[in-house]
Amino acid sequence: MGRVLGQGTANLTMRDSPEIGPFQGIASYRVPLSYKGSLLPLLLLFCKPLLLLLVSLLSVLRTLSVLSDDREKVDMSQPMNRRRHRRTPEETQARNARSVKMLISARSLPEPARRRLHQRVVLEYLDVADAVASRYQSSAQDSRDLRQVAYLGLTKAVQRFEPTMGVDIVSFAVPTISGEIKRYLRDSSWVVRPPRQLQELSVELRSEVPRIAQSLGREPSLEEVAEELDLPVERVAEAMACAQGRRPVSLDTPQRGDWADGLALGDTLRAGHDDFARAELSVAVERACATLTPRERKIIHLRFVREYTQSEIARECGVTQMQISRLLTKIMTTLRSHLSPELLAA
Structure with a gap:
């Protein structure tokens, strides 16, 4: 390519006249036939920056479009401080008509555009979700969790709403939001779960x-x-x-009163087992095991202390699993015969 450019430059001539301006001189270049074949690389060389500039502009336009879509989205994880005011009947009707019109137009749109219109309708009725969530507010329940569940119910109501039925959106959304909150309270907020009716x-x-x-x-x-x-x-x-x-008291809760002396609730509860009866049973079982052979005591140790299966005990003792099963039955019968009915009942 260098030889071609050099040859083309050597063959370029310009008219020698003082009346010719700089641009006229450039226009008066005569390109020989040998140079015309190298015009395509030159055009590509000069057009490449233009193509890169065009691609950059398209990328900027796409970024601006994404940012515009993001501004229409709502971060439901952040609490929204909306000033509540009582809407007039005219404002309520206008909001309902505006939302119904958006939902009707969303039917014929593709999925991304339909989702954006649903988000706009949800934003219109966030105050309704806040009002429903406040009915179920209690000291043991986090208000942010209830608000999130209410927004989820509102979103489901907007998605299921049939605009051609002539029903007000609030009348349809309130039962849906209440049902979603009740379901959340029933399934997630109970530590000890009673029956659903209760x-x-x-x-x-x-x-x-x-x-x-x-x-x-x-x-x-x-x-x-x-x-x-x-x-x-x-x-x-x-x-x-x-x-x-719903929220049971912790066993580590400090007790109040002069008698407490720093005791927790768990320290005041009676132990759930009788150590004396357990000690008597241990002595009786130890005496009964003394009547067994060393092989039988080994099988008992492997089965009930080390928690081996019958197959593992059979491999350890070099016998079949069926033999171990019969031996265990015989050993348990022998032990029961050495224990009193009172200890067996315990």
């Missing part, structure tokens, strides 16, 4: 008991709560008792 009644009592107390002007009795809810007194008492299983 769980649901316990959740209902948390809102009904304050309402009854407000109407009576005092704390209601168990019979008054049962009469108000038209339920048996035993059922209401059982639901109130099982509510304590």
